[in-house]
Amino acid sequence: MFTALFFLLVALLVAIDVPDLRRQKLNKDLAVYTIFMLAAIYLAMVQFYHWPFFNPLLMAAMRMQSP
Amino acid sequence: MARLTNIQLFCILLVTLAVTPYQVMAKMLAMILAQHGWMAILGSVLPGLLLVWIYYYLLTNSSRPFPGMLEEHLGPVLGKIIGFVYIWAFFLVVVMSLVLFANFFLSNVLPGMPISILLIFIILPAFYALRTGLEATARVVELIVLTAYPLAMLLLLFGLGPETDWSRLLPLGHFDMAALGNGVWLVSSYISLMVVVLTLGPFCHQPRLLWRWMLAVFGMFLFSTLAAVIIPIVAYGPVLTSIQTFPIFNIARATDVANFIHNIEIIMVSVVMPGVFSILAIFWFVTCYSAQQVFGLQDYRILVGPTAIMAGVSAVLLVPNIHFLYIMLQQIFPWIFIILFAILPAFMVPVIWLKLRRRQDSDSKKKAAPPK
Numbered sequence: 421m422f423t424a425l426f427f428l429l430v431a432l433l434v435a436i437d438v439p440d441l442r443r444q445k446l447n448k449d450l451a452v453y454t455i456f457m458l459a460a461i462y463l464a465m466v467q468f469y470h471w472p473f474f475n476p477l478l479m480a481a482m483r484m485q486s487p
Numbered sequence: 488m489a490r491l492t493n494i495q496l497f498c499i500l501l502v503t504l505a506v507t508p509y510q511v512m513a514k515m516l517a518m519i520l521a522q523h524g525w526m527a528i529l530g531s532v533l534p535g536l537l538l539v540w541i542y543y544y545l546l547t548n549s550s551r552p553f554p555g556m557l558e559e560h561l562g563p564v565l566g567k568i569i570g571f572v573y574i575w576a577f578f579l580v581v582v583m584s585l586v587l588f589a590n591f592f593l594s595n596v597l598p599g600m601p602i603s604i605l606l607i608f609i610i611l612p613a614f615y616a617l618r619t620g621l622e623a624t625a626r627v628v629e630l631i632v633l634t635a636y637p638l639a640m641l642l643l644l645f646g647l648g649p650e651t652d653w654s655r656l657l658p659l660g661h662f663d664m665a666a667l668g669n670g671v672w673l674v675s676s677y678i679s680l681m682v683v684v685l686t687l688g689p690f691c692h693q694p695r696l697l698w699r700w701m702l703a704v705f706g707m708f709l710f711s712t713l714a715a716v717i718i719p720i721v722a723y724g725p726v727l728t729s730i731q732t733f734p735i736f737n738i739a740r741a742t743d744v745a746n747f748i749h750n751i752e753i754i755m756v757s758v759v760m761p762g763v764f765s766i767l768a769i770f771w772f773v774t775c776y777s778a779q780q781v782f783g784l785q786d787y788r789i790l791v792g793p794t795a796i797m798a799g800v801s802a803v804l805l806v807p808n809i810h811f812l813y814i815m816l817q818q819i820f821p822w823i824f825i826i827l828f829a830i831l832p833a834f835m836v837p838v839i840w841l842k843l844r845r846r847q848d849s850d851s852k853k854k855a856a857p858p859k
Contacts, residue, residue, distance in 0.1 A: 433792035441789065449789060452782045456793035463800040477805050481814040 426464055430457065491690045493700055495625040498632035499687060500704040502765040503680050507816075508712045509639065510587060510733060510759065512674070513719045515817050517729035520670045522655060523662045524716045524725070527670025528709060534675040534829075535705050541832050542681060543698045546688045548839045553685030555780045560838055569831070570781040576827045577774040578794070578801075580680065581767060583820060585609065585802035588763040590809040595736050596756055606799045609760075613768040617775065617791045621690065624768050631761040639758045640711060642751065646718045646738035655724045656717070676821035678708065679828035686773045732809060771798070 434457070441450045466473045491499075516524030549556035554573045558566030589605045597605070616624040684701060688694050719734035722741070728734045739755035742748065772787070775794060779787035806812045 430796070433796075437789050437792055444785075446785055448782065449784045449786075452778070452784060453789050453793065456778075456790055456797070460793045460796035460800070463797055463804065467800050467804055473804060475805055477815055477819060478807065478811060480819050481811045484814055484818050485810070 423468055426468070430461060433457075490622070490692060491625050491687065492692060493696065495629050496684070496687060496691050496697070497700045497704055498629045499625060499765075499769055500681055500684055500701065501636065501707055502628055502632055502762060503683050503769055504678065504704060504708040505636070505711050506759075506762040506766045507584070507587065507680070508674070508677050508708070509715050509762070510591060510735060511813070511816055512677070512712055513716045513728055513734045514731060515673060515813070516670055516716050517720065517725045517734075518817070519673065520662060520666050521725035521729070522657070522720055523659075523667065524670065524720065525656070525713055526662070526667060527674050528713050528716060530667060530671040531674035531678060532709065534671065535678045535709070536702075537833075538675070538678055538681060538829060539698070539701045539705055541829075541836055542684050542688075543701060544836055545685055545832055545839070546694055546697060548843065549689075552687075552689040552776070552780070553682070554777050556685065557835075560835055560842065567781055570777060573827065574774055574777045574781060576823060577770050577777055578798070579820070579823065580770040581774060581794075581798050582801045582805055583816070584763055584767045584770065585798060586806045586812055587816075588760075588767075589802060590812055591733060591736070591759065592756075594732050594809060595752075602803060603799070606802055609764060609767065610795055610799055613764055613771055614791060614795050616764075616768050617772055618788055620788075621772060624772060628765045628769065631765050635758045635761055636707075636711075638754065639762075640714065642739050642742070642755055642758065643714050643718050643735070645742040645744055645748065645751070646722050648722070648741070648743060651721050652724075653721050655721050672825070673817065673821050674712070675829070676824040678705070679824045681705075682828040682832065683769060683773050685832070686776055687769075 437453060438450065441453065465471060513524070516527055520527055545553075545556065549559055551559050554566070554570035557569050557573075560566070561569065585606060588609055589602050592605050593600065593602065616627055681701065681704070684697065688697055691697060715735060719728040719731075719738055722738060723731070723734065731737055736752060736755055739752040742751055771791070771794065775787040775790045778784070778790050784790075806815060
């Protein structure tokens with residue numbers, strides 16, 4: 421359910437942003453947009469399906485916490 | 488190009504500097520320095536003034552906003568690489584603001600509420616503000632600061648109730664110099680969030696007069712942080728302040744003026760919420776604008792959508808709870824802020840100075856050469 425809602429949100433954002441970029445033939449902008457959107461989708465999948473994720477901040481914090 | 492008035496830039500800088508320390512600095516300094524926490528704020532005056540000078544020097548000797556000025560002074564390759572790092576540093580501040588806001592709400596106001604709902608409520612208005620443009624965001628921030636900042640200070644002053652004991656600041660002597668250095672370093676790291684002036688300064692009407700506004704912001708930051716650190720100590724004592732999650736919120740909760748003004752914590756929440764919105768919107772804008780500069784995009788606004796999702800998810804992923812958040816706020820983020828927002832800009836000052844000097848030398852040689 422949550423995944424479906426998330427992809428609906430992604431589809432909405434793509435529908436708002438991408439047609440303008442394609443109309444103006446801004447290929448570089450479209451490529452950067454795609455990379456950022458794929459990164460966002462990956463992070464969301466990590467959260468939804470508990471995929472392994474390297475979190476350097478948390479690892480450093482765990483080392484620093486007092487016993 | 489969007490234009491900002493000086494007062495708008497002043498408000499933006501004040502909100503980027505003051506909001507996070509207002510919420511967390513009292514606890515962190517009480518943990519490090521107990522009743523001497525306020526001394527660290529006074530000790531950070533010199534590093535703060537140095538940072539103001541560094542930022543002003545970079546602004547007046549660069550033609551492009553940050554991080555474009557990195558390419559201007561360090562060359563296109565190194566400039567783009569460091570600029571890419573800055574995108575994620577600014578994004579980290581966005582995530583930090585979101586996590587702080589969510590934890591503040593979950594621990595004090597709405598315990599048990601799903602964190603995702605809280606994050607959506609704060610991301611949506613910032614998303615709309617950024618899509619509308621910098622000028623609209625700046626106007627909203629201006630309104631927020633002019634109304635919320637005096638209210639936030641007033642709420643602190645209300646905390647000086649009958650249980651106030653100024654002797655809790657004593658003894659003045661007998662403090663650890665290493666702890667004081669640690670405190671000064673911590674406060675200075677949060678002062679370095681003023682780095683946004685490098686990006687937003689060139690949008691200003693009169694960039695040459697910015698030093699006055701930056702000094703004014705720094706002065707107001709010192710005043711508000713000093714009040715936010717001293718008042719919980721005189722109200723609760725250093726030990727109780729250091730173990731509370733958000734001492735400022737407890738000050739608002741305990742406020743009772745003549746049995747007439749009480750239960751005002753909701754006003755505190757309504758002050759903190761727009762403050763968090765402001766710092767989120769500003770650093771989110773700087774993130775997207777940095778990405779636009781580094782990748783040479785036509786408009787920063789296309790990145791607002793993907794980064795909104797990334798920020799929301801990262802806020803849940805990166806920091807699991809408030810315990811680790813405080814460790815990060817106290818021991819990890821200050822390192823990142825000091826290195827990227829203070830040391831690297833400071834390193835650019837001699838680079839620019841040498842470039843200017845070399846240019847002056849070659850100009851004077853050209854003038855001195857006899858005409859052919």
